[in-house]
Amino acid sequence: MKKALEVISVYKRFGKKEVIKGISFDIEEGRIVGFVGPNGAGKTTTIKMITGLIKPDSGQIKIFGYDIVHEREMALKFIGCIIENPELYEYLTGFENLAQLARISNIPRSKIIEAAKLVGIDYALKEKAKKYSLGMKQRLALAMAILADPKLLILDEPTNGLDPSGIIELRNLLKNLANDKKVTIFISSHNLFEIQEICDKVVFIKEGKIEMIENIDSSFIENVKFVLVLNEDRNTNDVVAKATEVISCFEGAKILEVKESSIELELDRSKKVAFLNFLFQNGVNIKDFYEKVESLEDKYIKIYQN
Numbered sequence: 568m569k570k571a572l573e574v575i576s577v578y579k580r581f582g583k584k585e586v587i588k589g590i591s592f593d594i595e596e597g598r599i600v601g602f603v604g605p606n607g608a609g610k611t612t613t614i615k616m617i618t619g620l621i622k623p624d625s626g627q628i629k630i631f632g633y634d635i636v637h638e639r640e641m642a643l644k645f646i647g648c649i650i651e652n653p654e655l656y657e658y659l660t661g662f663e664n665l666a667q668l669a670r671i672s673n674i675p676r677s678k679i680i681e682a683a684k685l686v687g688i689d690y691a692l693k694e695k696a697k698k699y700s701l702g703m704k705q706r707l708a709l710a711m712a713i714l715a716d717p718k719l720l721i722l723d724e725p726t727n728g729l730d731p732s733g734i735i736e737l738r739n740l741l742k743n744l745a746n747d748k749k750v751t752i753f754i755s756s757h758n759l760f761e762i763q764e765i766c767d768k769v770v771f772i773k774e775g776k777i778e779m780i781e782n783i784d785s786s787f788i789e790n791v792k793f794v795l796v797l798n799e800d801r802n803t804n805d806v807v808a809k810a811t812e813v814i815s816c817f818e819g820a821k822i823l824e825v826k827e828s829s830i831e832l833e834l835d836r837s838k839k840v841a842f843l844n845f846l847f848q849n850g851v852n853i854k855d856f857y858e859k860v861e862s863l864e865d866k867y868i869k870i871y872q873n
């Protein structure tokens with residue numbers, strides 16, 4: 568599949584401080600990829616380099632094969648972005664904001680209504696931007712970002728300041744853009760739930776280095792742990808000792824942690840019924856048995872709290 572973005576061994580320092588330390592990752596066309604990391608990890612710096620606002624000290628960034636430094640004009644043709652606070656002319660109407668951009672970028676005015684409709688701000692185009700709510704401003708900014716039909720949309724913290732319904736709307740909007748227009752989306756956010764909901768891949772950055780790249784596909788969902796809660800009508804220690812012994816005899820089950828009368832274990836989902844039968848046949852009395860899905864937040868905590 569075609570690569571929409573390639574970041575290859577990129578370094579960046581500000582003065583004496585090395586902020587980006589040799590990062591590499593890529594995004595295939597049509598995917599929605601999240602960019603996650605704590606404050607100061609280097610997300611905005613990376614995004615500014617990808618969008619050509621600042622140059623890497625070394626390494627290479629390619630947008631659909633075009634080098635953002637050496638083939639800047641061609642590379643930028645593919646990109647639409649919202650970085651930090653979207654810049655709007657508050658005293659102009661929504662339409663005038665879009666028209667201004669259309670004129671500068673040589674985009675036909677007919678595109679304005681199309682883009683505004685797509686992001687659901689067409690009803691307010693006659694109003695001045697200063698009267699817009701934050702959610703409406705985000706939509707207008709998004710309409711501006713997609714005005715030129717970009718193939719790669721880059722969004723830095725797009726849910727910042729949005730209320731829950733604004734966040735849900737934005738999520739649906741981005742999904743529609745990816746599905747209907749085949750736009751590739753790279754989105755940085757602190758909102759892990761949103762990232763997990765919308766993205767099919769997540770790049771984790773920590774102190775200027777890529778810490779992990781995780782696919783959020785069926786294997787992510789399949790990555791489940793189970794919790795077995797034992798019925799302790801007898802001595803808890805005996806009950807737990809017997810249960811751990813029985814579990815260790817079951818092929819495919821691996822005990823991860825024992826907490827009082829509950830046991831956390833890894834188990835292939837397909838063996839769930841066989842496992843429960845095995846426990847029953849071997850006299851292990853259970854009170855509860857449930858799945859514990861590892862969320863993006865769990866992974867985040869593992870990476871960043873070490």
Ligand SMILES: Nc1ncnc2c1ncn2[C@@H]1O[C@H](COP(=O)(O)OP(=O)(O)OP(=O)(O)O)[C@@H](O)[C@H]1O
Nearest residue numbers: 581582584586604605606607608609610611612613
């Ligand atoms: N123009 C600059 N001059 C000097 N240092 C900078 C500059 N821009 C960013 N930095 C530093 O680079 C580091 C990474 O900043 P960056 O804004 O990329 O992080 P971030 O991951 O986007 O953080 P946040 O989640 O807070 O937006 C920080 O230590 C920041 O202070």
